Amino acid sequence: MRAELEGRALPSGRPLQLALHIDGVRLSSFPLHHSRTRRRVRERVPRRVRAPVPAPLDDPWVCVEEVPGQLGLFAPWPRSFTREHGRRLRGRRHIAGLPRLLAVLQEMAAERGVGETWMFHTGDCARLALASRPPDEDLVRPEALVDLPQMRPTLLEALDRAGLLARWRPRLVPSWMSRGPGSCRECLAWTNEREQRCALCLSWGMDRSPRPCHRCGRVLPLRDDHCRRCVLFLSETQYDLDGVALAGGDQLWFGGPFAPHLRVDHDRAGEPDGLYGWRRLQAKRRAAIQTSRAARLVSPHLALPGQLDLFPLARDWSRVDDRRLPALTPSAQEVLDGFVAHIRERGWRRRALSTSIRTLRVLVAHLGAEAPLREEDVRLLARRHDFNGARVVNYLRVTGRLLPDRRSDAASARARRLADTAPQPFRAAVHRWIDVLSGQATRPSVPLAPTTVCAYVRRVSPCLRAWYEAGIGDLRAVTGEHVREALKALKGEEAKALATPLRSLFRALKREKLIFRDPTRSIVLSGIRKLPVPLPDDHLHGVLDQLPGTRNQLSFVLAAVHALSTHDQRGLLLDDVDRSQGRLTVRRPGRLHHTVYLDDVTFRLLTRWLTERHRRWPTTTNPHLLVTALTATDDSHPQVNPQAITKALRRLGLQITRLRVDRILDEAKHTRDPLHLIRLFGLSPITAMKYLRAAHPAGTRPDPISE
Numbered sequence: 204m205r206a207e208l209e210g211r212a213l214p215s216g217r218p219l220q221l222a223l224h225i226d227g228v229r230l231s232s233f234p235l236h237h238s239r240t241r242r243r244v245r246e247r248v249p250r251r252v253r254a255p256v257p258a259p260l261d262d263p264w265v266c267v268e269e270v271p272g273q274l275g276l277f278a279p280w281p282r283s284f285t286r287e288h289g290r291r292l293r294g295r296r297h298i299a300g301l302p303r304l305l306a307v308l309q310e311m312a313a314e315r316g317v318g319e320t321w322m323f324h325t326g327d328c329a330r331l332a333l334a335s336r337p338p339d340e341d342l343v344r345p346e347a348l349v350d351l352p353q354m355r356p357t358l359l360e361a362l363d364r365a366g367l368l369a370r371w372r373p374r375l376v377p378s379w380m381s382r383g384p385g386s387c388r389e390c391l392a393w394t395n396e397r398e399q400r401c402a403l404c405l406s407w408g409m410d411r412s413p414r415p416c417h418r419c420g421r422v423l424p425l426r427d428d429h430c431r432r433c434v435l436f437l438s439e440t441q442y443d444l445d446g447v448a449l450a451g452g453d454q455l456w457f458g459g460p461f462a463p464h465l466r467v468d469h470d471r472a473g474e475p476d477g478l479y480g481w482r483r484l485q486a487k488r489r490a491a492i493q494t495s496r497a498a499r500l501v502s503p504h505l506a507l508p509g510q511l512d513l514f515p516l517a518r519d520w521s522r523v524d525d526r527r528l529p530a531l532t533p534s535a536q537e538v539l540d541g542f543v544a545h546i547r548e549r550g551w552r553r554r555a556l557s558t559s560i561r562t563l564r565v566l567v568a569h570l571g572a573e574a575p576l577r578e579e580d581v582r583l584l585a586r587r588h589d590f591n592g593a594r595v596v597n598y599l600r601v602t603g604r605l606l607p608d609r610r611s612d613a614a615s616a617r618a619r620r621l622a623d624t625a626p627q628p629f630r631a632a633v634h635r636w637i638d639v640l641s642g643q644a645t646r647p648s649v650p651l652a653p654t655t656v657c658a659y660v661r662r663v664s665p666c667l668r669a670w671y672e673a674g675i676g677d678l679r680a681v682t683g684e685h686v687r688e689a690l691k692a693l694k695g696e697e698a699k700a701l702a703t704p705l706r707s708l709f710r711a712l713k714r715e716k717l718i719f720r721d722p723t724r725s726i727v728l729s730g731i732r733k734l735p736v737p738l739p740d741d742h743l744h745g746v747l748d749q750l751p752g753t754r755n756q757l758s759f760v761l762a763a764v765h766a767l768s769t770h771d772q773r774g775l776l777l778d779d780v781d782r783s784q785g786r787l788t789v790r791r792p793g794r795l796h797h798t799v800y801l802d803d804v805t806f807r808l809l810t811r812w813l814t815e816r817h818r819r820w821p822t823t824t825n826p827h828l829l830v831t832a833l834t835a836t837d838d839s840h841p842q843v844n845p846q847a848i849t850k851a852l853r854r855l856g857l858q859i860t861r862l863r864v865d866r867i868l869d870e871a872k873h874t875r876d877p878l879h880l881i882r883l884f885g886l887s888p889i890t891a892m893k894y895l896r897a898a899h900p901a902g903t904r905p906d907p908i909s910e
């Protein structure tokens with residue numbers, strides 16, 4: 204207020220309550236803390252009321268101390284202690300093991316957070332338990348603890364911890380209990396009959412001689428060294444879902460119509476039947492397996508989509524224990540179910556493919572099915588005994604869950620390795636050339652087969668090394684003269700075999716703008732043209748009968764009669780066969796389709812092959828006409844291997860190419876019309892003229908455009 208009156212600026216902040224200052228009136232500075240203190244009245248117990256604490260008693264009549272070594276006249280009689288007995292023992296000294304037991308009880312009291320009263324009662328019981336031991340026995344028998352008035356489980360645990368507890372003794376059944384009406388003498392089941400053995404035990408003992416049982420020791424008829432009761436008990440408790448197994452004793456059961464038995468009953472349909480017996484034990488086993496499976500954890504190594512490798516490393520699948528698999532995730536289970544359904548759909552037997560199913564199960568259990576699986580992993584796992592990967596790879600590829608293996612292409616790897624061994628200045632250029640050849644360069648190009656790429660690099664390598672040794676340090680320094688020099692030493696086909704890859708190398712480098720000009724542009728090779736040669740006349744005699752298998756015979760006829768090459772035959776599709784019209788269409792990429800008109804022999808062989816193909820692989824989805832056992836079951840629908848066509852013929856000294864050439868040449872001998880050859884065999888005009896010239900050397904003019 205004063206500041207306001209004087210016109211001064213007030214400091215910022217909260218407004219404060221002002222206080223009056225009057226003599227005799229004082230405000231508390233901490234009103235919230237102000238409270239009245241309550242006076243505590245200490246209650247005192249009058250001296251006369253407090254009596255001296257009575258000394259602990261020792262009543263010698265409770266648990267009479269027996270003389271060590273003295274034999275009892277009777278077996279120890281069951282006692283029943285009360286809390287009063289415990290009180291009367293408090294003064295007894297020299298109870299062996301008592302200090303140890305009391306120390307353990309103190310420990311337990313601290314653990315449980317209980318107080319004096321608990322110690323008081325357990326201490327009494329501890330004294331009783333130790334004092335009631337028979338003479339000469341240090342350990343307390345667990346079955347004797349039932350005599351105690353209270354705290355039996357606690358004492359059991361304390362004695363066990365203190366090492367004062369004897370082992371449980373098996374429950375003994377006194378002989379008088381198993382005799383007379385009631386229980387069966389052998390299986391101890393309650394039958395309530397006067398018979399000493401129940402009907403089931405009687406039939407059990409029919410053809411078995413009594414010997415001591417390995418488990419219970421009684422002399423009874425045995426199977427697998429066990430009496431009937433023990434066999435039943437063991438099979439009941441093998442998967443103890445119901446908690447039948449007891450510590451120190453066996454569960455008894457009813458006899459008569461409710462008795463458990465192992466016999467397999469069959470109903471009219473021949474199915475196992477009955478409340479007890481085989482089916483129930485099987486169900487228990489299944490339930491136990493399901494429980495243990497459900498308790499399994501999911502693999503900690505699940506691969507997630509988009510997860511990157513820190514560094515590439517091949518997994519060692521040989522150390523995986525396939526009996527203890529991690530639990531399957533729902534998506535992994537889905538993949539596995541899909542694979543099994545796929546197997547059924549294709550008509551394959553599931554049992555025959557159990558190795559493939561196992562492979563996929565191990566893979567998805569450990570890696571999950573969220574991310575695509577690596578082909579390398581499938582192949583590594585399939586190397587193990589009883590594992591199979593081919594079908595798994597196919598299925599994963601078809602469903603788009605496969606990460607194809609880049610390293611599986613041996614030819615590409617070899618080409619790269621050759622490039623690495625090239626002279627240092629040329630290395631990068633050769634690698635770039637391989638990129639261009641395999642279609643991975645900066646600009647798109649048609650990739651060559653990896654084997655061709657590898658062959659090109661292999662042929663060029665010695666030449667590059669020679670140039671390097673001659674002092675050329677860069678491919679830009681190579682001139683046409685160098686190339687001509689390298690080719691001069693070679694002749695004919697060999698020169699051509701080097702010239703082609705060299706030309707490819709420099710064209711690729713020019714295209715990639717690594718060199719300025721192509722030194723091979725001006726190189727022209729003079730070559731000799733080989734004319735087609737016919738086969739000897741008697742060569743084909745009786746070949747058809749010697750060839751094993753319909754497919755080989757068909758291949759032979761297609762080559763020898765219709766001049767189809769191995770490549771043509773591999774590419775034939777089922778849809779290309781038109782049996783009603785007697786025609787076969789041959790697809791040749793980049794050219795017109797060629798139609799083959801089937802003759803009688805070919806038609807018959809084709810029909811026989813189609814029948815055999817359908818009989819052997821009724822569910823195959825491979826669209827090719829020629830299939831083998833391998834390609835018929837392969838879902839990636841590959842063509843047959845060229846070896847499959849040529850192998851049987853080569854055993855007879857025949858080649859498909861020679862057969863084809865011989866056939867065309869034979870036809871050319873009977874005609875001078877190139878159009879006829881073109882129409883009949885689907886040849887190009889140049890090839891047709893080549894055959895005509897070979898067939899009629901005298902009658903044709905030299906080719907004006909031939910080199």
Ligand SMILES: [Zn+2]
Nearest residue numbers: 387390401404
């Ligand atoms: Zn019995």
Ligand SMILES: [Zn+2]
Nearest residue numbers: 416419430433
């Ligand atoms: Zn037994």
